[in-house]
Amino acid sequence: MKWNWGTGIVIGMVAFMSFILYFVITMSTNKKYHHDLVTEQYYAKEIAYQTEIDAETKTHDLTEKIIGKRIENGWLLNFPKELEASRIKGTVFLYRPSDQRLDFDLPIVFSGSNLLIPDKKLVDGRWNITVEWTYNGEDYLYKKSIMY
Template sequence: MKWNWGKGVVVGMLAFMSFIMYLVITMSTDKNYSHDLVTEEYYAKEIAYQEEIDAETNTNNLKEKITGKRTEKGWEIIFPAELDPEKIKGTVFLYRPSNKKLDFSLPLDLTSSNLLIPGNRMLDGRWNITIDWDYEKTQYLYKKQIVY
């Protein structure tokens, strides 16, 4: 059997198609290449997005801003002095982008204007903090990326 350029083109195309099929099958079946969405209920969150925008606008309109800092005991969040801490009710959600098993939430029930998130619940690295609270029937939302 004689080898010519036509056979070489056909063999090259078959090799290329085999390689592409191998990649497609590997990427679709291997668990190492499986990535989750950031949120499970993406479409439900999209519908409520305008409410989030309004709550963030309310937070940005406060005279003082919410601040946070790392302390020996954990991450301390300081609420504005203009707000009565007893009237603030809500939740604090900490999201770890690298591992969703580390995500957790805390109830927001303050007696002073400071909230301490215990350091034993947080590993070093990047966290997204979301504080969703209600103050005198007005919704507020604070989002911040921190490095602990």
């Protein structure tokens, strides 16, 4: 059989498509490559998005901002002094974009006006911190992406 340019191009295209198809099937069916959704209740969260925007705006309107920093015991969040810590009720949610199994949430427990997220729960890498709290009947929300 005589090889010409047309035959070589067709064989090359078929080989490339087979190569790509192999990887698509492997990534779709192999259990060690897990694909996590950001949230299971996507549409329900979308409906409540305006209340989230309002809560974030209230947080940005505070005279002092929330400051987060890494310390040897974990991640420390300094809340504004204008807020009385005993009247704050809420949760801290830490989302790991690369692995849903590492996600966790904590109740807000202060020491003074500081909130410590323990080092034992955090692994190195990127985290998204979401702090939701209620103060005097108003909702507040703080979001930040950190590298730990």
